[in-house]
Amino acid sequence: MTTESGPAPKSGVAEDVQQGPRVAVSALITNLRDYGLILALIAIMVFFQFTTSGTLFKPVNLSNLVQQNSFIIVMALGMLLVIVSGHIDLSVGSVAGFIGALAAMMMVIWPLGPFSNPLVVSIVCLIVGGLIGAAQGYWIAYHRIPSFIVTLAGMLIFRGICQALLGGGSSVGPLPAGFKALSSGFIPDVIGPLTLIPPTVNAAGKTIVGSGMTLHMTTIVLGLVAVLAYAYFGLKARRTREAHGYQAEPFTLFVIKTLVTSALALFLVYQFASYRGLPIVLMVMGALIALFVFVTKRMTIGRRIYAMGGNAKAAQLSGIKTERLTLMVFVNMGVLSALGGLIIAARLGQAVPAAGLGSELDVIAAVFIGGASAMGGVGQVIGAVVGGFIMGVMNNGMSIMGVNVDWQQVVKGLVLLGAVVFDVYNKNKG
């Protein structure tokens, strides 16, 4: 085929073929661009570490940071798929609020007997979330009603139901301790704590500051195992690529990347271990992030969502059932909104009418800061997660600094605009 004679093909060669060294350089630039967001997060963290005189990275604050923002990140995972498929979901905050109210009513008010068990309630709530997603997705996918409108309606409807369920302005609680552990619990230390510095008690009977340092060993062991697994699988993937004769990324780049990531992870793990260990909600979030990275990068359904967002007509003409896929994206969003609602309720220890109010905007902002395109087809899970953390760290840092809530909003708005402008500028240049 390639050796066919014929009119000498000229077109396209010049613009399509790049030269060898340029490939390496452009690969480096692409990589830098990919890490740009993470570098921005680190820069923001370092900035607040200084301006809050070291409070940001304190073990207690890190746990708080995770517990306050995990629901945004959990919902951002669903929102990423929604936005990649070319849609938007404005209802997630209201759905989260409604599910929190539903969970509280089931556990506290309604006489459900054994069914008021937190685990049963959580499962029911996730199913209800999925059904809500299906109900909204149905109109969007099969009747082509713009998602903006359908979910705007959903936003009003579910906020209303949430408030009605809770009987006007009142809150429902307290929620059982077993349920609250979802947000405020830590993994149990099955290995047992390691005492680094035994606590010294002074004359007044108080523990001296700086003494009494123990490490949550299960956290340390889990952290080490995770970091080793990360390095091992990274290396293995490289080997397989090379064995098949494909070029992997430069080895030095790989080593630096692995070392930096590992060091950062170990530092965080150490901080958590020196407090009460890993928060349960962090484990849930971590597992979900891993799952969604896998789904978007490696699974056919993930690929199809990107194709649909990139060109829905072409995807449909390639045999992809775009309607069903859209429905599934919204079902997934509904389930994750419900999980977000459970996390909020568990953190507050009660259901309040304003739970999750306005959080849809934080979630959407996280996804866009993370580099997703409003046109669909473009966006990464890790980007959305980092975007969520950027928002979270700014909230947290500015609160510690004592910045007025009004001005916090202004800063967040500017960061959102700046991030997207930077992204668009970069793409036009590249």
Add this chain to the structure above:
Amino acid sequence: MASTILEMRDITKTFPGVKALSNVNLRVEEGEIHAVVGENGAGKSTLMKVLSGVYATGTYDGAIVYRGEECHFKGIHDSEHKGIVIIHQELALVPMLSIAENIFLGNEHAKFGVIDWNANETRTSALLKKVGLKEDPKTLITNIGVGKQQLVEIAKALSKEVKLLILDEPTASLSEKDSQALLDLLLEFKRQGMTSILISHKLNEVNRVADKVTVIRDGRTIETLSKKDISEDRIITSMVGRSLDDRYPPREPKIGEVVLQVKNWSVYHPIHAERQVIKGIDIKVRKGEVVGIAGLMGAGRTEFAMSLFGRSYGRHITGEVLLKGKPIDVSSVSKAVDHGIAYVTEDRKTYGLNLIDHIKHNITLANLGGVSRHAVIDDLRELAVANDYKAKTNIRSSSVYQMTGNLSGGNQQKVVLSKWLFANPEVLILDEPTRGIDVGAKYEIYTIIARLASEGKAIIVISSEMPELLGITDRIYVMNEGRMVGEMAASDASQEKIMRAIVRGEGKPS
């Protein structure tokens, strides 16, 4: 003889890589109906865009002399100001506005921005009377048929005090009756002294109304015929009379049993439910055979192919599809693909590619199952597949990680082809496979088609380029107005024969 109203001298218009017009001359006398004919892509529409200022002065070479003065139109407003109005093939009406609002859109009778509706509607009524429409000026455009919409366009042109009316394929989507009415109206305008330029494929219409015919082929003026010389045969010869170059790879067809058979296929328009777009088509394709479907734009070829491919076009689709003698269900794209049917679209950017993703992901999209296990994609296998097809179809790019949006037309087409080759179909429908790509890439596409046929695939090629069909197919169907109006072995076929089937089969049942 009347005086010359318009003269276009040595018009040359170049697009990047293509010379659309070279030294075209057109001379139109005052008060005549002047037809401009030529094949699709001959350059007729480009010439009219030059004339009406869509392509501003300076973007082309040559001169436009209108009523004795040389004109330099910077935009469509300049030409309209002088009384030159063009009505495009795709009507430029806003469906949800009324007739009156459309006619005076951008040109409303208004004082300080406040519209005087009475004045607008009175004038609209007068204009509608001129074109023989009895509709209320307040009727919404969406509520009147295409034929009447065409008349509204003409009324709109009249409202601009038109002196030279240009109609681009005005009857392409009209019924026989509406077409006749429109042509009568043109003759009436002529009696009133208006000059018109009519662009048309339909030689019987040209024959009926035109005083002069200018034939354009490959961006050049071939000749201008006056009334006494106009005959269909003469025009056809002039339209297609180019020599067949040796631009096609040789192949020895090995034709087997019938693979795909379509019986009595009928399709209605997706929006205008009463309009039947495909009218009872029967076709057969054999193993190893390349079958062409010839026809002009708007004949319904793409609509036929897309309706066959998972009902991607139209409504109320009836008919039977048999694969190797057994009826199959092609009611969705995935079912059609599962049965081994593939459709390579004519519009690769809109329907074929995800332009913001790279080559590798585009190639495997229609057959992700082929590179995955338990819905998990094997990255290395996918890469191997993509590299394999990149080599097989000779896609020129730095790697399979290049965005398809940055590729040239020919390479994009090879990516779309690769996608469908990887889906391993038995029947491959190629819709205008070489549209908008250069000669070298065309040859490569022909070679791929020849190789696929020799591998035993059944191939349908839809093309508006007749030499291409004659060069690469074994058998040619001719389609017109939703019907098959002719079928011939490629060895017996000629451009004249195809063109005759089209223009003489007009409206005739097959």
